[in-house]
Amino acid sequence: MLVENIEVVDGATLGKTVKRFTERHIQLPTFAQLANPASIPPQNLSFLAQLSKNTPDARNLWRVHWHNQLSEADSFASVPEHVVIPPAMSGVESPIAVVFGNRFPMIGAHKVLAAYACLVPRLVTGRFDPTRQRAIWPSTGNYARGGVAISRIMGCRGVAVLPENMSRERFAWLEHWVENQAEDIIRTPGSESNVKEIYDKCAELSESEENLIFNQFSEFPNHLAHYEVTGRSLERVYRCVAGEAAGVTEESGSVGALRLAAFVSASGSAGTLGAGDYLKEHHGSKIVAVEALECPTMLYNGFGEHNIQGIGDKHIPLIHNVMNTDVVVGISDAATDGLFMACGTEAGKTRLRSLGVPEAVISSLRHFGFSSWCNLLAAIKTAKQLKLGADDLLITVATDGSELYESERPRLTQARYGGRYGDADTQQAIDQHLLGATTEHTQVLDEVGRERIFNLGYFTWVEQQGVSVEDFVARKQPDFWQELHAMSPALDEAIVEFNARAGF
Numbered sequence: 001m002l003v004e005n006i007e008v009v010d011g012a013t014l015g016k017t018v019k020r021f022t023e024r025h026i027q028l029p030t031f032a033q034l035a036n037p038a039s040i041p042p043q044n045l046s047f048l049a050q051l052s053k054n055t056p057d058a059r060n061l062w063r064v065h066w067h068n069q070l071s072e073a074d075s076f077a078s079v080p081e082h083v084v085i086p087p088a089m090s091g092v093e094s095p096i097a098v099v100f101g102n103r104f105p106m107i108g109a110h111k112v113l114a115a116y117a118c119l120v121p122r123l124v125t126g127r128f129d130p131t132r133q134r135a136i137w138p139s140t141g142n143y144a145r146g147g148v149a150i151s152r153i154m155g156c157r158g159v160a161v162l163p164e165n166m167s168r169e170r171f172a173w174l175e176h177w178v179e180n181q182a183e184d185i186i187r188t189p190g191s192e193s194n195v196k197e198i199y200d201k202c203a204e205l206s207e208s209e210e211n212l213i214f215n216q217f218s219e220f221p222n223h224l225a226h227y228e229v230t231g232r233s234l235e236r237v238y239r240c241v242a243g244e245a246a247g248v249t250e251e252s253g254s255v256g257a258l259r260l261a262a263f264v265s266a267s268g269s270a271g272t273l274g275a276g277d278y279l280k281e282h283h284g285s286k287i288v289a290v291e292a293l294e295c296p297t298m299l300y301n302g303f304g305e306h307n308i309q310g311i312g313d314k315h316i317p318l319i320h321n322v323m324n325t326d327v328v329v330g331i332s333d334a335a336t337d338g339l340f341m342a343c344g345t346e347a348g349k350t351r352l353r354s355l356g357v358p359e360a361v362i363s364s365l366r367h368f369g370f371s372s373w374c375n376l377l378a379a380i381k382t383a384k385q386l387k388l389g390a391d392d393l394l395i396t397v398a399t400d401g402s403e404l405y406e407s408e409r410p411r412l413t414q415a416r417y418g419g420r421y422g423d424a425d426t427q428q429a430i431d432q433h434l435l436g437a438t439t440e441h442t443q444v445l446d447e448v449g450r451e452r453i454f455n456l457g458y459f460t461w462v463e464q465q466g467v468s469v470e471d472f473v474a475r476k477q478p479d480f481w482q483e484l485h486a487m488s489p490a491l492d493e494a495i496v497e498f499n500a501r502a503g504f
């Protein structure tokens, strides 16, 4: 059984969990509330003005959604904060909405949502015992941080398993958040694309019953949360941008003439791509999966190292609905490194100004981490490849912001620019990678292309990880995903029941 039922499997464990949550006053938000924070009862949010979103406090569970504001505020934004990249910057007529993930609490990235989504079903069904077990969070960075944060505020012990060469900022954060630095941060060999090494470590850890692995690449609630929560949140962005374009208010419900043409997302675990399933189902938009050109698993069945931290793991995640994917795009880390460097400099900003890019857009670029640049570039390539026009909106996400990568600037200056980074490098990055983006390394998938990518997953999941062929193949059918998407009401009911037992 790939997707676990929402049924209590161990009443005694559930009882212990309820007791812990009662003692610690931990109340769980439902998926429906995270999808639409306006539905959260105001009395649950009276803490907002007093509690920083980065404090380890269970009440910050109410902030695990897309509607936080950048500043500490006593209310949520009615529409997730985003920037619309204009033609002057993208070189394409289609507007591109980039929605900011660094508004999420505690880790400044939306991966805290994936972590919550994976832990909560296990807790409310008695599958995880927070009084005795450790939650193991394997990832190349943000998901492990999300897992550690979520574990901590939910009274569980969390352990991060991540490659030793990830950015210094990630480790500094973990050192601050884990219960025991020596035991709860496990460094595996390599960097971004060394996921096999993470799996191997997890296999070793899972031999002890004390450890429960939350593998984001195969935990279907990761997909489900993005379908339900991210999908609906991005839909609100679509309505807002379309309404603004048509000069109508969001409340009128009209989307004017702007069509939602595509949802673009780089794939790490492929969780975020779940939002694409929701948007496609409701608005007919295409789903664009993006990867690093230096590790082109989907495009070329290739392999390699790259610096687009958070994505591209040399395999096809089990939770990727490959047969529903429409386009695959490869983006070079030379482009993401180049734009990250360029747009952090005064010369870069001056160049953008000279192109007519509005000041508000320029200043929002600090909320772009490497994978955000990757997503934007992939959206531009998609618009060119699909010949999209001014009435076609593309939506993508900035999973995290530049603040997580400041230590990369001196490192890249040495590694890429021979120790001297200058205005000519800035000019070149903007001209070549942004304005000069081409349709190279872009594939519109037909059935053969989809099957090729789908089948590649066999080697990871069936051969290495022991998934049965029947379970693996079941994911080819739309029914499998429809049944999964229909599960959130049952999960929400279990959450409500759990809260009631815990005294809420």
Ligand SMILES: Cc1ncc(COP(=O)(O)O)c(C=O)c1O
Pocket: 109, 111, 139, 141, 142, 143, 266, 267, 268, 269, 270, 271, 272, 273, 309, 310, 311, 369, 371, 372, 399, 400
């Ligand atoms: C910075 C960053 N970008 C993109 C992704 C990919 O998101 P997903 O795992 O939902 O595919 C991740 C995942 O950890 C990430 O940390």
